[in-house]
Amino acid sequence: MSNQVLAQEISQRAAKAARAIATLPTAEKNAVLQKMADAIRQHTPAILKANADDLTAGQEKGLDAAMMDRLALDEARIEDMASAIEEIIALPDPVGESYLLEERPNGMRVDKMRIPLGVICMIYEARPNVTADAGALCFKSGNAVILRCGREAIGTSKVIAEAMHSAIEASGLPKDVVTVVPTPDRDLMAELLKQSDHIDLVIPRGGEGLIHYVSDNSKIPVIQHYKGVCHLYVDKDADLNKALALLLNGKTQRTGVCNALEGLLVHADVAERFLPMAAAALAEKSVKVHACEKSLAHFDRAELIADDAFGEEYLALEIAVRTVRDYDHAVAHLDQFSSGHTDVICTENEQTARRFIADIDSAVTMWNTSSRFSDGGQLGLGAEIGISTSKLHAYGPMGLQSLTTEKFVVTGNGQIRP
Known part of the structure; x- marks a missing residue:
């Protein structure tokens, strides 16, 4: 079978399956989701065996530490996948929600109602947990997913x-509501990106090369998840102990993820006090530092970074540090080097914090909390299907509501337009 025919077949089956679940009652969807969570737990030994084979192949290919970390599963991470599905069960179902938009002078009632998008194609790299997260989120929101x-x-x-399919088929539903493309062949992916008659949205998650390829070649709308160059700005009115905790958690708690800190900005008024604290703590964690000229002296083994070299996504124990003259200098830096994913201010000055929230145009803007909370599960969405860094039609972590759209529902009593 050619890739063109295979892509057509996959997308057509998914579209048919999407119609089968679009109007399922919430209770029925939740029951299937619980079976999915249970099946993933039951398949733990098989999942770990398959993952061990993938890890071995990854080591032989020389995958970097960040990608190996994203690829690796253990019993705890598998339990997290199952628990995330149960969190999705507990969330309100957006499908069918409606609200009154207006009652017209002629007596017509105009409502808006949430409906599924249809078929979503997820394209991702070394993140096996996406399979469970995306499958469950799409199912609850009434969509099929490829x-x-x-x-x-x-x-x-x-x-x-396979674990999810066992739950779906046991419930009398088509397993094509969750389809794993059988081969990673790029030509097959290219053919899928042409299936605009059956696929409604493409969401790529991975490196910049993948995102650019999908955006440039898709005939289907794309929600982009570009790199996560996240920053912590330590303001002149910051609690420095609080700032240090945010820095260490954001940078070292888990490095190979898109919500880890990659940049530290420190107001000049507190740099002499905070940078020595940061230097000692980062050295203890073996973090490599790239420091600007004004910050360099506070670190024993930092490398000097040029003013135009910020904005790197390290995904490792590595960070860029800059001393900024004032608040406006920090905002200018973020305007130039932030990727629009997540930026954090540490300050006890509410006025400055509110100004930062208004000034910084990132998908997630935080005040006195770790960038590591920039995650759908941590923000109450259950799991997430991705973090959109483009503004249409979603921005930031994408949960159930982001996988629906709204249609107009107009109710009348025989009105005709004069």
Whole structure:
């Protein structure tokens, strides 16, 4: 079978499956989701075996530490996948929600109602947990999902999908509501990106190369998840102990993820006090530092960074540090080097914090809390299907509501237009 025919077949089956679940009652969807969570737990040994094979192949390919970390599963991470599905069960179902927009002078009632998008194609690299998260989120929001996983994690993803299929088919529903593309062949992906008659949205998650390729070649609307160059700005009115805790958690709690800190900005008024604290703490965690000229002297083994070299996504124990003259200098830096993912201010001055929230145009803007909370699960969305860094049609972590759209529902009593 050619890739063109296979892509058409996959997308047509998914579209048919999407129609089968679009109007399922919430209670029925939740029951299937619980079976999915239970099946993932039951398949833990098979998932771990497949993941061990993927990890071995990844080591042989020389995958970097950040990608290996995203790829690796253990019993705790598998339990997290199952628990995330149960969190989705507990969330309100957006499908069918409606609200009155207006009652017209002629007596017509105009409402808006939430409906599924239809078929969503997820394209991702070494993140096998996306298989469970995306499958569950799309199912609860009444959508079918096509999962095109990178070759690094395809063995693990197939076994996770098999577990979900067992739950779906046991409930009398078509397993095509969750489809894992059988091969990571790029030509097949290119053909899927042409299936605009059956696929309604494409969401790529991975490196910049993947995002650019999908955006440039898709005939289907794309929600982009570009790199996460997240910053912490320590304001002149910051609690420095609080700032240090935010820095260490944001940078070192888990490095190979998009909500880890990659940049530290420190107001000149507190730099002499805070940078020595940061230097000692980062050295203890073996964090490599790239420091501006004004910050360099506070670090024993930092490398000097040029003023135009900020904005790197390290995904490692590595960070860029800059001393800024004032608040406006910090905002100018973020305007130039932030990727629009997540930026944090540490300050005890509410007026400055509110100004920062208004000035910084990132998908998630935080005040006195860790960037590591920039995650759908941590923000109350259950799991997330991705973090959009483009503003249409979603911005930031995407949960259930982001996987629906609204249609107009107009109710009358025989009115005709004069």
